[in-house]
Structures are given as structure tokens and as C-alpha cells.
Amino acid sequence: MKTGVYGVMAEFDNPSALVSAARAATEQGYKKLDTYTPFPIEELHDILHLHRNKLPLIVLCGGLLGGLTGYLMQYFVTVIYFPINIGGRPLHSWPSYIIITFELTILFACISAVLGMLALCGLPMPYHPVFNVPRFHAASRDRFFLCIESTDPQFDLEKTSGFLESLEAKEVSEVAR
């Protein structure tokens, strides 16, 4: 349904109320909803099915790439590009490659964890409709918000607002685009 609003947002003053409201909303069949809380709440991850994401895979790939880069760089330099005889050791002296291989594995894995997190979250995103709700700044202090988005197939401005009001929300407001 195409409407002029991003969704409807309800405000709660404690995490338990938000969790039960989110559970009620999913039981009602709403799919496109998100919650905004001042700290991570495990129960919401259960309700919104957020336990799996692709970040571990990204970090694994980053780490493997880093390890390969480290080892191959050293191999290339010490064996092919700039071979020097150090104390009669073989040119491919792998035990001395371990440290740098390890360090680059860590470095690449870490960078991919940070960039991967930002990419999966869609950040940086300085503007987002939820910031239009005047009281939304309290989401980073002591308030808990539930937003049902207008892209949800069941979304209907009146009905959804009424439903959220029935959940003992402190305040229900429309989220302008």
C-alpha cells in the first residue's frame, strides 16, 4: 500500500512492555516492524528472528584473504622478487612467515568486521524517517519504540494505530517520510 507515511510508531517506557508489544504485533501477522531500544535486548532478537546474519561469513572471508595476502606477499618477496641468503636458510623459510601471516589475518578480519557491520546495517545513513518523530531522541536514553512500517501488507494507518494504542503504548505517532 502506498501512503505518505513511513509507518506508525509506539512508545513504551520499559523493555518488558516493548517485548510483549512486539510479540503481539508479530502474532497479529505484522512482518515489517522494527524496534528501537537504548541497548540490545536479546528477547527482541528472538521475536524479530535476528539471530542469524552474514557477518561471520564476511569476517571469515576477510581473514582468509588476509592470511593468503600475508603469506603470498612474503613468499613472493623472499623467494622470487628479492631473494637474499640469510644465514643459509632456505628461501622459502615458512616458520618465519607465521607472524606476519597471522597479523594480516587479524587485520583483514577486523577491517571486514567493521565494514561488514556498517554495510549490513546500511550505515552511514544520516537521514532516516524515524528521526522525524519528535520524541524519538529518547530511544537513545530511556524509551523503547516499536515501529510498524507502511510497506507491511497488513498496514493500514487507522487500524495499525488503533492496534498499537491497544498495546498500552505511552504514545502512538505517525512517522512522516
Added chain:
Amino acid sequence: MADEPQVIEKPESHEIIARGYTFATVTDQISAVVLSKRTPLLWIAGVGVGFALLNLLLLSATLLFAKGVGIWGIRTPVMWGFAITNFVWWIGIGHAGTLISAILLLLNQKWRNSINRFAEAMTLFAVACAGLFPILHMGRPWLAYWLFPYPNSMMVEPNFRSPLVWDVFAVSTYATVSALFWFVGLIPDLGTLRDRAKSTFAKFTYGMLAMGWRNSSRHWSIYETATLLLAGISTPLVLSVHTVVSFDFTIAIVPGWHSTFFPPYFVAGAIYSGFAMVLALAIPLRSAYGLQGLITDRHLDNSAKVMLATGMIVAYAYIMEVFMAWYSGSVYEQQAFWNRMTGPYAAQYWFLVTCNIVSPNFLWFKKFRNSPVLLFISSIIVLIGMWLERYMIIVSSLAQDYVPSSWSLFHATRWDWATYWGTIGFFLFLFFLFVRVLPMISIFEVRTLLPQAKVGEEVKG
């Protein structure tokens, strides 16, 4: 469900944070430090001292660039002198921050939540100070980039079989990872500051840094995965960094350096001095900003216990060092330790033993651990002791190695001291700036510690 609440309701003798805090008061108290216009006297004094000493660093570095490393007391055979001593000392101090942020996170130690932020900042600034020394010590510091392998017209590359090159990778990785981990931890709190700032400039700056963080649960779930992964990655890293630093010594054949127990010995020493620095910073800060409710006596007590444990490992390493020298049957090793204990550096040796082995034993007593003043004094003693330990390892071993005809003692010049005190100023200056512009306690992690953060049982029914 039946037995869970009983565990939670059990009264604790020592709480992680004081009773009576709410989400709002935690947020307000921590962000007020940054957003208020008033600054306590300690901040002005701290940043003043830091800035004065920072200028001393700039002066001595300028003189060093103009005249060369000869302004320091480094002469053959003691070519490492203060520079590498300070490098190892600073790197070691950094280790406590990563230990608190990574290892204690994986071990689910909730008390870390209110000290991890400034401990990580401490790591970052300590590594910055550490990184200066090898570069200044190079003789031609403007060619520092030659340390990295890059395609160049000279057709030469670094020797990857050298522990000094390993060190370059270890320290630069450590600095990068610490900075990224610290910044990721800051993102939600930057969002909080953006939402609470009054001035447009502050709103804009924190908003840009927060990158549009909106506390969404979808983001939180990814964020938590990222934090755990970063902690898991940082754990082997922090243990490896001082290991690699110790390779600088152990791979060489200098008597007193060439031994296999240096890695664990260095890592324990690093965490020991790092926790001493955490205490030395936390105790004055919490009283200046009235944060005793968030950085409680329990935190000081726990940090003191970590200090005691690592101090005992260091004591064991000292004893083993002497034992191995005797047991090795190598006259050079034996002579090196005999020289340390009775030779020209005997006074420093016994002073460091007093600082590092004797003084932490007071921490066995609960009364001592409960007194912030005594803890502060003991952490300063440990910091001095750990500096002397590195000085002893580097200077006494190099001064008197295999051939007595090449023996020569090290005498520090005023510029050695000026550079050293200059980095202390650099550290203090950066640290106090950090305290002023960023939240020194992780706001969102402290919120999770509150009893209200627990989702009530009735919703599951």
C-alpha cells in the same frame, strides 16, 4: 523459570554499579561530563601538565631531527637505551585496555562495562606513544616508511625473517584494530550524544560520527555479532603483540635475552603494568567527576586482583629467569644475571624487584584493596617497576655481553628524559581531551547492567 529469579535476587555484597540508577540517570550522568560547559579543576590541571610536557616532546623531537640520535645517551654497545625501553613499556600499558574490552567480554565479565571505554582509549594513546620511539630511534625518521614492503625504485624489500619487521606488522595491526574496536564501541554512544547535544556544532559533529545510528534492533543484532567477532579477533592479537615484541629480544643471542619464556613473561608484565595504568587513571577520574556510583570499589578491587595475579606471574618469571641462567650451565648467561644482581645496575635491579615483586603482595589484603589512595600509590609503584624491568633487560644485557673488552655503561642524557616525559605528556594530553569530548564510560553497556534492563518474566506467559 522457577529457579532463575532466586539467583538474581540474591543480595550482592559488592555491586557493579550503585543502586538507584535508571536508564535516564546513567545517560545523563555520563553524557553530562562531555556536554556540560563546566570542567573540573583536575581536568584543567591534567590537560595543562599534559600540554606542557607535550611541548617538551616537540622540542626534543625537533632537536633530535636536527642533530641526530647522538643527543640521547645511546653509545656502543647500548644502542637501544631509553627508546626501546619506553617503546616496550608503552606497548605493555596498552594491553590492559584490549584485555578488558576483548577477553573480559568473551568471559562475560559484566563489571568490565564501565571501565572498558577509557581503558581502550588508554590503549590507543599508549600505542601512539609507543609507536613514536622506534621511529625516533631510527636515525632517519623521515624514512620510516621503508619498514613496509612496497614496490620501490631501489628494488629492495624488508627482510621478513627479522623480528624487527614482525614488530612493524604487529604494532601497526594492533594500533589499527584497537582504533576500530574502540570506534565501533563508540557508535551507539555517539548517537546518544547527538540526541542530547544542545549546540548545533556538537549535534552535527556527533551526528556525523554516529553515521545515523538509530538504535534499531536489526542494527543491534548485527552490532552484537560484530562486537563479539572483534573481541574474538582481538584476543589472540593482544596476546601476540607483546609476544612479538619479546621476539625482538629472544631471537637475538645476547645473554639475558635469548630465552623461550620471554613471550608469556612479557604478556603478563604488559597486563600487569596496563592494569596499574587503569587504576592510576580511574581513581582520580572517578573522584573528579563524581562517578563512584559507576566505577565502584568493586572495579578497583577486581583490577587490583588482576594486578596481583599478573604480578605473581611476573615474580615467577624473575625467579625462573635466574634459575634458567644457573641451570643452563652457560657462563655467559650466569654472568649476565650475576652482573644484574651485583654489577653496576644492581641498585636498579633490586629496586625493580621491590616494586614488582614485594609491593604487589600488599594487594592480598582486602583492606588495602579497598583504599583508593593506597591502590593509586601501589599502581604508580608498579608502573615505575615495570619501566625499570624493561630498562634492566635492555641496558644491562647490552652493556655487558660476551666480551668484557667491549663492555660499556649507559648514561641517560637530559634529552632521553625529556623525550620520555614528553610522551607521558602526549599521553595525558590525548587522554584528557578524550575525557572532555567523548563519553569515558560506555553508556549503552552500563544500561544493560541495570536491573530494569531485565525483561520481565510475565511476558513469556
